[in-house]
Amino acid sequence: MRKVKKKTLVIVLDILLLLISAWWILTVSIYDENVNQRLCSYEPLKLLVEDFDGLQCTQYKFSSDKGQRLAGYLYSAGSNQRGIIILAHGYGGGHNSYMDCANYFAQNGYYVFAYDATGNDASEGDGVGAFPQGVVDLDYAISFVKESGNFPALPIGLFGHSWGGYSVCSVLAYHPEVKAVIACCGCNRPSDLFEAVGKKTAGDVIYAMMPFVKLHEWFKYGTYATSTAMDGFEKSKAAIMIAHSEDDDVVPVSYGYNLYYEKYKEDSRFTFLHFENKGHSDFFIDGNDTYKDEFDAEAKKWFETLGYDRNADENKERFKKDRAEYINSHLDRARWSHRLDKALFERFLDFYNKNMPQPE
Numbered sequence: 001m002r003k004v005k006k007k008t009l010v011i012v013l014d015i016l017l018l019l020i021s022a023w024w025i026l027t028v029s030i031y032d033e034n035v036n037q038r039l040c041s042y043e044p045l046k047l048l049v050e051d052f053d054g055l056q057c058t059q060y061k062f063s064s065d066k067g068q069r070l071a072g073y074l075y076s077a078g079s080n081q082r083g084i085i086i087l088a089h090g091y092g093g094g095h096n097s098y099m100d101c102a103n104y105f106a107q108n109g110y111y112v113f114a115y116d117a118t119g120n121d122a123s124e125g126d127g128v129g130a131f132p133q134g135v136v137d138l139d140y141a142i143s144f145v146k147e148s149g150n151f152p153a154l155p156i157g158l159f160g161h162s163w164g165g166y167s168v169c170s171v172l173a174y175h176p177e178v179k180a181v182i183a184c185c186g187c188n189r190p191s192d193l194f195e196a197v198g199k200k201t202a203g204d205v206i207y208a209m210m211p212f213v214k215l216h217e218w219f220k221y222g223t224y225a226t227s228t229a230m231d232g233f234e235k236s237k238a239a240i241m242i243a244h245s246e247d248d249d250v251v252p253v254s255y256g257y258n259l260y261y262e263k264y265k266e267d268s269r270f271t272f273l274h275f276e277n278k279g280h281s282d283f284f285i286d287g288n289d290t291y292k293d294e295f296d297a298e299a300k301k302w303f304e305t306l307g308y309d310r311n312a313d314e315n316k317e318r319f320k321k322d323r324a325e326y327i328n329s330h331l332d333r334a335r336w337s338h339r340l341d342k343a344l345f346e347r348f349l350d351f352y353n354k355n356m357p358q359p360e
Contacts (some may be wrong), residue, residue, distance in 0.1 A: 044327035051337035071122035088164030098315030131190035151231035172232030180355035239355035245278035
């Protein structure tokens with residue numbers, strides 16, 4: 001009887017192990033399918049250096065953790081800049097959509113070093129890898145700015161949004177010399193980015209996946225995967241500004257802002273900016289600027305005159321070409337590239353000016 005029970009227990013454990021292994025494999029497959037992609041900015045809507053009067057750009061290449069070469073860009077608009085702001089972009093295709101942010105800081109006294117993360121735009125890599133790669137690439141970018149000899153010895157600040165918002169906080173565990181950080185719409189852990197988006201499509205099933213997501217990230221990145229934004233805060237003396245909007249449906253405030261505010265609201269090192277209706281992707285855009293809506297409305301009218309079903313599989317490439325031609329012919333580049341919320345960026349600038357002391 002004991003032998004039968006023991007055999008039964010072994011069978012049950014084997015089945016359980018198989019089920020767990022199958023779920024682990026499925027989770028990693030879903031993660032890689034949704035995260036480990038090659039990401040490129042949409043060419044017709046890319047911002048150009050010449051869209052901004054007086055903006056200058058010097059391009060660089062530097063290596064990240066596996067030897068992959070990343071594209072870096074130093075933006076400037078003056079010769080007596082007071083510091084260097086390193087910009088970490090969000091998930092979705094390189095630094096290009098943040099060039100207006102870089103221009104603002106460059107026009108107001110700072111060098112801005114932006115780069116395309118692994119697997120994005122002009123940087124090497126078949127895919128992003130996983131979310132901890134954002135911290136890895138930023139770690140290497142900071143070291144490149146400090147040690148390459150290509151840049152003046154000025155105070156360093158960080159600026160990040162979404163994926164970059166997480167990265168600029170977590171990386172402080174490795175770079176305590178950073179003086180000031182502005183993190184917008186970010187989260188505390190790299191796995192939070194997968195959980196927050198996955199919850200909308202998978203519901204509560206996402207919670208059964210998360211232990212395996214965290215293991216997957218840890219196997220690939222080690223301590224980088226376990227470093228949190230709060231770890232970075234504790235290991236740094238940098239001034240921190242956290243900005244987030246209550247209606248952010250990509251990275252909800254519960255994953256970042258609320259956690260930080262609860263712990264650091266009385267800490268004079270921290271500044272918190274809470275908004276109600278700035279969303280996520282358009283967080284930096286002036287809410288009164290209607291150009292995107294105007295352009296989209298006119299484009300929709302034009303698309304309806306094409307005379308073919310643009311959603312049909314056989315017409316996808318044709319529509320892709322027609323859409324690009326329409327944008328290239330009709331986009332008002334001056335209006336498209338100058339939509340920043342100036343009042344918000346004045347607060348950002350004031351924060352950097354106060355917390356990035358000049359070298360003696």
